[in-house]
Amino acid sequence: MTISLDRxxxxxxxxxxxxxxxARTGLALTYLAAAxxxxxxxxxxxxxxxxxxxxxxxxxxxxxxxxxxxxxxxGWVWALVVTVVVTAVANQFAxxxxxxxxxxxxxxxxxxxVHTATSTITNLTVMVPLVARLILxxxxxxxxxxxxxxxxxxxxxxxxxxxxxxxxxxxxxxxxITSIGPSLxxxxxxxxxxxxxxxxxxxxxMTCVFALPLVIWQARSAKGRHRMLVLFALLLILLGLYASRxxxxxxxxxxxxxxxxxxxxxxxxxxxxLALLFASLAALLFVANPGSGAALLRGLRLxxxxxxxxxxxxxxxxxxxxxxxxxxxxIHGIGLEFAEQAHMVYLQALAVGGVILLAGLVIxxxxxxxxxxxxxxxxxxxxxxxxxxxxxAIFNAAQxxxxxxxxxxxxxxxxxxxxxxxxxxxxxxxxxAGREEDVE
Numbered sequence: 315m316t317i318s319l320d321r322x323x324x325x326x327x328x329x330x331x332x333x334x335x336x337a338r339t340g341l342a343l344t345y346l347a348a349a350x351x352x353x354x355x356x357x358x359x360x361x362x363x364x365x366x367x368x369x370x371x372x373x374x375x376x377x378x379x380x381x382x383x384x385x386x387x388x389g390w391v392w393a394l395v396v397t398v399v400v401t402a403v404a405n406q407f408a409x410x411x412x413x414x415x416x417x418x419x420x421x422x423x424x425x426x427x428v429h430t431a432t433s434t435i436t437n438l439t440v441m442v443p444l445v446a447r448l449i450l451x452x453x454x455x456x457x458x459x460x461x462x463x464x465x466x467x468x469x470x471x472x473x474x475x476x477x478x479x480x481x482x483x484x485x486x487x488x489x490x491i492t493s494i495g496p497s498l499x500x501x502x503x504x505x506x507x508x509x510x511x512x513x514x515x516x517x518x519x520m521t522c523v524f525a526l527p528l529v530i531w532q533a534r535s536a537k538g539r540h541r542m543l544v545l546f547a548l549l550l551i552l553l554g555l556y557a558s559r560x561x562x563x564x565x566x567x568x569x570x571x572x573x574x575x576x577x578x579x580x581x582x583x584x585x586x587x588l589a590l591l592f593a594s595l596a597a598l599l600f601v602a603n604p605g606s607g608a609a610l611l612r613g614l615r616l617x618x619x620x621x622x623x624x625x626x627x628x629x630x631x632x633x634x635x636x637x638x639x640x641x642x643x644x645i646h647g648i649g650l651e652f653a654e655q656a657h658m659v660y661l662q663a664l665a666v667g668g669v670i671l672l673a674g675l676v677i678x679x680x681x682x683x684x685x686x687x688x689x690x691x692x693x694x695x696x697x698x699x700x701x702x703x704x705x706x707a708i709f710n711a712a713q714x715x716x717x718x719x720x721x722x723x724x725x726x727x728x729x730x731x732x733x734x735x736x737x738x739x740x741x742x743x744x745x746x747a748g749r750e751e752d753v754e
Contacts, residue, residue, distance in 0.1 A: 331378040337461050340374030341468075343367050344458045348469040349476035351720045352521040353511035355499030364719055365443070368450050375457040385456030387449070388729050390681020395448050397674025398650075401667035402441035405649035409437070414642060419635045420655065436651035440717060444650070447719040451726025459730050466695060466730055470528055473723060477525040478547040481554020484510030484518045488557040507559045516713055517720070519563025522555040523709050524724055526567050527574035527701035534580035535694070562712035570705030577697050629657040632714075636665035644668050653717050659710035666716075679707050682725040689731055699728050 331337035344367075350356065351364030358366055376384075458465035486492040488508035496502050501509040510518050529551060532544045555567055575581045636656030639648045647668040656662035663672040686700035702724040715721045 331461060332381070333378050336374050337378035340371050340378055341458055341462055341465060343371035343374055344454055344465065345468055345472040347371050347454065348472040348723065349479075351723055352473070352476045352480055352517075354517050354718055354720060355495070355501055355509060355513045356511050357499075362719070365447070368447075368454060368719065371454050372450055372457070375454060375461065378461065382457075382460070385453060385460065385730075387452050387456070388681060388685065390677050390685075391448065391452055391725075391729055393681070394674040394678035395445055397667065397671050398441060398445055398448070401646045401671045402437055402650050404646040405437050408646075410643060410648045414648075418639070419631055437649040440650035440653055444717050447717075447722060451719065451722050452729035455726050455730035459732070466727055469727065470695065471532075474525050474529050474532070474544075474547055474551075477521045477554070478550040480510040480512065480518060481522060481550045481557070484508040484512075484515070485550070485553040485557040488559075505559070506557075508557045510554065510557075515558040516560050516563065517715070517718070518554055519558035519560030519567075520706065520709055520713065520715060521720060522551045522558070523563055523566045523570055523705040524702045524720075525551050526555075527570050527698040527705065530571065530574045530581075531578055531694075531698035534578070562709055566705045566709035569708055570701050573704065574698060574701045577701070632656050633658060633661055636661045639665035640668065646670055650717075654714055657714045658712060659714060659716050662714055662716050678725065679703065682728040685728055685731065685733075689733070693731055695727070696731060699724055699731070703728065 347364050347367035350367060351362070353364065354362055356363045455466060455469060458469065462468075483492065483494045485508070487495045487503050487510065488506045490503075493503075495508055495510045499509065499511060499513065501513060503509075507515040508518070509515050512518050512521070525547075529544055529548045533541065533548060536544045555563055632655050636658075639652065640661070642648065644664075645668045647664065647666045647670075650666050653662065653666050656665050660672060660675070663675050667674075682703045683700060686696045686703065689696035690700065706721065706724060710721070
């Protein structure tokens with residue numbers, strides 16, 4: 315492998331690909347995957363477009379140079395992969411009794427409690443794509459970075475663009491201006507909650523939470539026309555968050571936005587001004603014009619609980635059942651076929667995979683956060699990715715997203731961040747875009 319310095323003095327730990335055309339195709343597919351993974355409702359039969367692009371990106375990037383060493387994924391990625399496989403295999407050979415499965419409270423059409431058994435074959439059909447996503451995301455991003463040092467930045471740009479497009483569709487659908495989402499995905503707009511190109515309004519909220527710290531970081535890093543595009547994307551993301559009417563999304567976005575503004579160095583000297591701006595805006599909405607503030611809170615379903623009581627009751631039913639599932643099989647859970655039922659991802663992990671799967675999930679999230687913290691001083695992407703992972707962890711404390719690929723995109727990017735060789739801290743140098751890149 316050759317090591318060279320580019321025009322700005324950045325180290326490029328990349329060899330010229332044996333098949334440049336395959337490398338270019340793989341990079342393009344990587345960015346397409348990053349852009350479309352948030353669109354969980356855009357599917358080719360039962361398979362999401364993002365998953366399709368991810369698989370073909372891996373094939374093209376590997377094919378670009380068959381002699382290139384494969385990237386080594388961090389141990390915390392393998393921790394979750396292993397626990398998923400172990401719990402799935404355990405439940406395949408030692409599933410819950412038919413009597414217990416029939417006794418479980420399950421919801422049909424969100425609010426009707428039914429009792430039915432699920433075939434154990436579903437356990438494996440959930441495990442295989444989940445394991446593939448956990449491995450392919452960091453694998454593809456790492457291979458892309460090995461070929462093109464700017465690949466992670468471009469993947470972030472593609473992800474933000476994909477979320478912004480989805481948010482714009484969700485907002486215009488929720489206002490009745492368009493009906494793009496329902497036409498393409500079949501998911502209707504319900505009580506002005508729009509799913510955009512996803513399978514549920516809560517997924518719109520989750521992707522907006524992921525994208526918010528990334529776009530806040532880009533707003534100060536970008537220049538000229540690019541900055542205007544970033545600010546427009548920020549506006550669309552906030553509108554998409556509002557269109558989702560997700561309470562947990564609003565709370566997680568508020569935390570993620572505040573942490574991003576407080577930690578990102580380019581915003582620190584503006585914190586007093588930003589605090590004054592937000593305080594003035596709050597005063598305008600809730601004091602000078604209380605009707606506007608109340609309308610905003612009702613739009614986010616934070617007050618006026620009439621349309622949330624049914625949702626709260628449904629969550630109570632499935633979460634109570636998840637706790638009974640955990641108590642029934644506390645070590646390895648009752649199987650991944652029930653992975654979308656509980657409405658709290660950590661309780662969900664306990665229910666379907668017991669303490670083994672929860673331990674793997676905690677190690678996975680903690681490993682991503684620790685890696686970002688270690689690189690915060692030398693890698694510009696580390697801080698916004700830390701905040702994005704943190705925002706997702708907060709959001710999923712009240713949501714049930716355990717298996718979709720979009721849940722693991724941020725951690726996949728974190729796993730692909732380069733560590734300093736030999737444990738030495740990289741030297742920071744500025745690029746034309748005002749970012750800092752690592753060199754030795």
